[in-house]
Amino acid sequence: SLGELLAAHELTLFAASSGSAGSGFLLHHRPIRGGLVHPAYTVPDSLQSLVDERLGAAPDQERPNLPVIRWAVDALLQVGLDLYEADVLMIWITEPDGTAHATGVGSPHTLAVLPDIDREVGRILTGLDRRGLLSRTNVFITSDHGFSTLVGTQGVTQLLVEHGLKRAAVSDDVVLAGGAIHVNEGGEDRVEAIVRLLQETEWIGPVFTPGPSSGRAGGRLPGTLSFGTVLWDHERSADILVSGNWTSAINEFGFEGEVMFPGVATHGSTSPHDIRATFLAAGPDIKRAIRTTIPTANIDIAPTVLALFGIAPPETMDGRVLREYLRSGPIPSSIGVETQADTAMVSWPAGQYGMVVHSSRVDGVRYVDSTTVWRKP
Numbered sequence: 386s387l388g389e390l391l392a393a394h395e396l397t398l399f400a401a402s403s404g405s406a407g408s409g410f411l412l413h414h415r416p417i418r419g420g421l422v423h424p425a426y427t428v429p430d431s432l433q434s435l436v437d438e439r440l441g442a443a444p445d446q447e448r449p450n451l452p453v454i455r456w457a458v459d460a461l462l463q464v465g466l467d468l469y470e471a472d473v474l475m476i477w478i479t480e481p482d483g484t485a486h487a488t489g490v491g492s493p494h495t496l497a498v499l500p501d502i503d504r505e506v507g508r509i510l511t512g513l514d515r516r517g518l519l520s521r522t523n524v525f526i527t528s529d530h531g532f533s534t535l536v537g538t539q540g541v542t543q544l545l546v547e548h549g550l551k552r553a554a555v556s557d558d559v560v561l562a563g564g565a566i567h568v569n570e571g572g573e574d575r576v577e578a579i580v581r582l583l584q585e586t587e588w589i590g591p592v593f594t595p596g597p598s599s600g601r602a603g604g605r606l607p608g609t610l611s612f613g614t615v616l617w618d619h620e621r622s623a624d625i626l627v628s629g630n631w632t633s634a635i636n637e638f639g640f641e642g643e644v645m646f647p648g649v650a651t652h653g654s655t656s657p658h659d660i661r662a663t664f665l666a667a668g669p670d671i672k673r674a675i676r677t678t679i680p681t682a683n684i685d686i687a688p689t690v691l692a693l694f695g696i697a698p699p700e701t702m703d704g705r706v707l708r709e710y711l712r713s714g715p716i717p718s719s720i721g722v723e724t725q726a727d728t729a730m731v732s733w734p735a736g737q738y739g740m741v742v743h744s745s746r747v748d749g750v751r752y753v754d755s756t757t758v759w760r761k762p
Contacts, residue, residue, distance in 0.1 A: 387687045401465065491636065726741050
């Protein structure tokens with residue numbers, strides 16, 4: 386992990402989170418140096434007494450989750466900087482995410498949270514400045530996803546139950562985990578029947594199955610693409626991966642992006658509105674006043690942080706160094722971007738289904754941009 390690699394060079398990572406226990410743990414799960422503070426725990430355990438002494442008990446979770454976010458920012462400054470003198474700070478702030486999930490993309494409640502989050506980011510920058518650190522600190526700000534408005538009336542579980550391909554919503558013959566479908570009973574015949582049903586259903590988007598061999602774009606079943614085309618080819622993959630169909634329709638608050646699954650607002654589809662997120666960078670090693678659309682992703686942050694310390698990212702680490710952002714790097718317009726479109730199609734007596742995965746490649750790193758699905762009678 387980033388924390389372990391930094392520790393090998395006698396550098397310290399300190400992390401704080403206002404998010405879920407699991408996502409927080411992933412920030413710094415094994416702190417050889419430094420630590421992790423979460424409202425429910427600390428890593429290492431011995432850090433808890435110091436946190437209690439400095440910050441007091443964490444506030445209860447609420448919506449919007451601003452008290453917990455303020456507490457996490459305090460932990461970053463008072464523990465991460467003042468006690469650990471950390472070389473790298475990391476914080477996960479869970480607004481406006483929580484409010485957007487509950488009330489919608491661009492809703493008045495969601496927009497009302499933004500000034501509070503701006504103030505907390507400002508408090509971090511002010512805290513660095515008061516400690517004489519801001520002028521030599523590089524700051525990255527991003528989110529883990531975009532957002533879409535949900536406009537559907539039926540989910541995949543209900544669809545499978547209604548067509549006799551799953552016994553009940555809570556049965557374990559077919560198990561759904563997000564868009565992953567694990568078929569535990571019925572064998573290949575049921576897998577094929579589920580895939581065909583998904584392809585025939587208008588509000589379903591792309592459908593993926595395991596590839597017949599590594600590196601092949603086509604999935605095992607007609608009209609599907611392989612898990613590898615969306616970077617999901619691993620030992621815990623399911624039998625089928627599916628995403629909701631999407632459009633760029635504008636919601637009631639003026640924001641683009643709808644997915645045809647039920648709910649209020651969420652992410653996780655292959656819509657560009659879900660996949661794309663803003664990334665901001667500023668600091669002494671960062672170019673000033675540039676804007677670039679060169680593809681990047683959150684997997685690129687760790688290797689870039691290592692590069693800023695002169696540490697070569699190991700070959701086992703995904704992502705690339707964001708050279709085009711660095712003062713010492715090339716201008717963005719000189720960065721080569723390769724694009725790719727992987728296509729699958731299937732026909733049956735009642736019609737035709739087709740899908741495309743659009744992706745980009747930069748410095749050997751591949752990014753999934755979006756998918757397109759079409760149906761014809």
